[in-house]
Amino acid sequence: xxxxxxxxxxxxxxxxxxxxxxxxxxxxxxxxxxxxxxxxxxxxxxxxxxxxxxxxxxxxxxxxxxxxxxxxxxxxxxxxxxxxxxxxxxxxxxxxxxxxxxxxxxxxxxxxxxxxxxxxxxxxxxxxxxxxxxxxxxxxxxxxxxxxxxxxxxxxxxxxxxxxxxxxxxxxxxxxxxxxxxxxxxxxxxxxxxxxxxxxxxxxxxxxxxxxxxxxxxxxxxxxxxxxxxxxxxxxxxxxxxxxxxxxxxxxxxxxxxxxxxxxxxxxxxxxxxxxxxxxxxxxxxxxxxxxxxxxxxxxxxxxxxxxxxxxxxxxxxxxxxxxxxxxxxxxxxxxxxxxxxxxxxxxx
Amino acid sequence: xxxxxxxxxxxxxxxxxxxxxxxxxxxxxxxxxxxxxxxxxxxxxxxxxxxxxxxxxxxxxxxxxxxxxxxxxxxxxxxxxxxxxxxxxxxxxxxxxxxxxxxxxxxxxxxxxxxxxxxxxxxxxxxxxxxxxxxxxxxxxxxxxxxxxxxxxxxxxxxxxxxxxxxxxxxxxxxxxxxxxx
Numbered sequence: 001x002x003x004x005x006x007x008x009x010x011x012x013x014x015x016x017x018x019x020x021x022x023x024x025x026x027x028x029x030x031x032x033x034x035x036x037x038x039x040x041x042x043x044x045x046x047x048x049x050x051x052x053x054x055x056x057x058x059x060x061x062x063x064x065x066x067x068x069x070x071x072x073x074x075x076x077x078x079x080x081x082x083x084x085x086x087x088x089x090x091x092x093x094x095x096x097x098x099x100x101x102x103x104x105x106x107x108x109x110x111x112x113x114x115x116x117x118x119x120x121x122x123x124x125x126x127x128x129x130x131x132x133x134x135x136x137x138x139x140x141x142x143x144x145x146x147x148x149x150x151x152x153x154x155x156x157x158x159x160x161x162x163x164x165x166x167x168x169x170x171x172x173x174x175x176x177x178x179x180x181x182x183x184x185x186x187x188x189x190x191x192x193x194x195x196x197x198x199x200x201x202x203x204x205x206x207x208x209x210x211x212x213x214x215x216x217x218x219x220x221x222x223x224x225x226x227x228x229x230x231x232x233x234x235x236x237x238x239x240x241x242x243x244x245x246x247x248x249x250x251x252x253x254x255x256x257x258x259x260x261x262x263x264x265x266x267x268x269x270x271x272x273x274x275x276x277x278x279x280x281x282x283x284x285x286x287x288x289x290x291x292x293x294x295x296x297x298x299x300x301x302x303x304x305x306x307x308x309x310x311x312x313x314x315x316x317x318x319x320x321x322x323x324x325x326x327x328x329x330x331x332x333x334x335x336x337x338x339x340x341x342x343x344x345x346x347x348x349x
Numbered sequence: 350x351x352x353x354x355x356x357x358x359x360x361x362x363x364x365x366x367x368x369x370x371x372x373x374x375x376x377x378x379x380x381x382x383x384x385x386x387x388x389x390x391x392x393x394x395x396x397x398x399x400x401x402x403x404x405x406x407x408x409x410x411x412x413x414x415x416x417x418x419x420x421x422x423x424x425x426x427x428x429x430x431x432x433x434x435x436x437x438x439x440x441x442x443x444x445x446x447x448x449x450x451x452x453x454x455x456x457x458x459x460x461x462x463x464x465x466x467x468x469x470x471x472x473x474x475x476x477x478x479x480x481x482x483x484x485x486x487x488x489x490x491x492x493x494x495x496x497x498x499x500x501x502x503x504x505x506x507x508x509x510x511x512x513x514x515x516x517x518x519x520x521x522x523x524x525x526x527x528x529x530x531x
Contacts, residue, residue, distance in 0.1 A: 004433070028419065028436035037472040040422050042431070301436075304422075308431030 007119045007126045008302055010135040012176040012203075019144070019177055022298075023154075025305060026145050029297040032069065043072035046307050049102035051077040051094065052129070054110040058268055058292070059129050059138070063106045066299035072307065075102060094118050104307035107131075112169075125306035133167050136267075140173025142298040143265055146287045147178075147223055149294075150263050156182040160217050160258070162250060163227030163275055164193040170267045172201060174225060179206035186210075188217035189248055190239050214248050221258040225265045226250045229275045241274065250276045255285065263287050351530050358503060358511070361522035364484070367500040368397065371482055372404035374498050379449055384477065386414040386445075390454040390466050391437050394418075396517040397484060398453035416441030418452075423465035445474040451498070455513035457483040460492030485524060487511050 011019065032038055048067040052060050055078070067074045077097060088096075090109070097105065105126045107115045112132030119126035130136040148154050159178055165171045165187050175185055179202035187194050188211050199208045211217040218224065234241055255262070264276075264286045272278050281288060359367070379385050382405060389398030395417045402413045419437040421427070427434065452466055463481055470476060482498035487505045503511065509528050516522045 025436050028422065028438055031438055032422075032472075035472050036474060039472075041468075042422050042427050304431060308428055 008137050009116045009128045011137045011140045011173050016180040023145050026298045026301040029300040038069050041071040043070040046072045046103040048072045049075045049097050049105045052108045053079050054108050056108055062295045063299050066296050098122050135173045136169040137173055138298055139170050140177045142295040144177050145294045146291050154181045157222040158220050159183050159223045160186045160221040161225045163189050166193045168227050175202050186217045188214055215257050218257040221262050226276045250280050252279045352527050353530050354525050354527050356526045359524035368400050369404050371498050372401045376408055382409045382411045382413050384449045386448050386450055388416045388418050388450050388452050391419045393455040393513055394453045396515050414443045420465040423468045445476045447477045450476045450479045451482050453482045455484050456511050457486045457496050460490045460494035463494045464492050485511050
């Protein structure tokens with residue numbers, strides 16, 4: 001079974017079947033990372049526009065590397081150098097980029113929903129590389145791929161998320177993805193970062209609980225996701241850095257409360273000695289570097305799926321016609337707007 | 350349009366005898382099984398490669414390594430099929446450098462699959478030699494590619510299709526010639 005994706009803006013609207021398909025497609029690209037020659041020609045002649053309106057190093061390099069390993073060229077727009085500084089509107093900037101005829105737009109923005117807004121105005125596929133506190137779909141997928149490799153499954157696991165969950169798009173994408181496979185979530189951190197409404201963010205039936213003592217939160221965990229602590233979000237004197245370390249730092253001693261075979265994920269960059277001790281970050285339980293390698297595989301799979309194009313004129317294999325892309329204008333925004341998979345169809349064999 | 354079966358080209362026992370012969374030919378031409386490895390092209394090349402390797406064990410008593418290759422990412426028409434291409438994994442657990450590799454597929458037709466397979470192989474390293482073994486060569490080549498080891502050559506028209514049905518995949522074992530009729 002195959003699926004047609006127009007954009008990848010969020011994981012929330014995707015069902016378990018579609019998510020499994022994305023993870024399976026990524027698997028082939030994991031192999032490529034082990035080849036001595038890592039370059040494919042599948043996107044030869046295609047251009048991927050990387051528009052990072054919010055600074056990013058690892059995600060931008062990861063998408064850029066993924067594009068180049070598929071044989072695509074990239075155009076780069078970075079916040080510091082962009083005309084946004086000169087007062088150009090977001091829409092003008094992306095229309096300008098679009099006029100240079102890229103085949104796909106990878107976009108990060110500090111405002112939640114910005115990629116979705118842009119996708120409604122462009123014909124080309126848009127991949128959300130992180131928007132505000134909304135979602136970071138490729139990170140959610142690479143985390144799930146890493147978990148599946150290590151645990152053999154992503155079903156019915158106990159997942160503990162530590163830190164600033166309120167502002168974390170990584171946490172949201174993880175909950176939206178893993179929640180569809182029956183994972184149960186324990187959120188732990190300072191109360192200001194773990195508000196009660198987070199208990200409701202998963203799909204109906206997703207178990208999300210808040211626990212404020214880290215030892216209790218780690219009890220029985222299969223997967224521990226430690227989030228980066230952003231200094232500017234600590235509000236002294238309510239919570240000082242030292243208090244955070246004292247109360248919530250993931251240490252080897254605290255990890256003993258988790259299952260013996262629990263694994264540790266961190267989206268990076270690591271604040272060694274703050275949210276995680278070096279001992280845990282470098283332990284065999286830590287998957288931090290696998291996450292980085294898997295990130296390229298996931299992003300290759302996404303670019304391959306969205307930017308390779310084709311099939312519109314190929315009636316031989318696809319059953320069910322693919323409707324022409326019909327972008328709604330902004331004032332017609334409705335509930336279905338959030339649905340990123342505009343059409344899925346089955347191949348005839 | 351209907352698909353009609355026109356003729357049976359090979360029975361199960363004929364397939365078996367042909368694979369035995371191909372195994373002998375490959376061992377003979379290669380001067381033994383040293384540095385020899387079989388690479389089955391997904392899907393039906395895979396069971397064929399395994400069966401040939403098994404036959405070689407009977408000849409030489411040696412286990413010849415078998416790998417599988419998925420050529421999807423190397424197809425030259427990928428831009429047309431990308432959005433519904435289902436990627437399978439390749440599984441080649443041995444180094445291909447300086448190996449004598451035999452690519453195995455069920456039917457040789459335009460030669461494009463083999464072109465793609467060779468591109469895939471060379472991303473893994475630099476084999477000493479690559480040769481090609483097919484159960485059926487049906488002609489109509491679009492690339493300068495020929496098989497060194499051929500089960501049977503069959504004259505076909507472009508509308509005809511050769512279906513190799515193998516018990517591992519199709520729950521039956523025979524080769525049939527089918528045609529598309531308006």
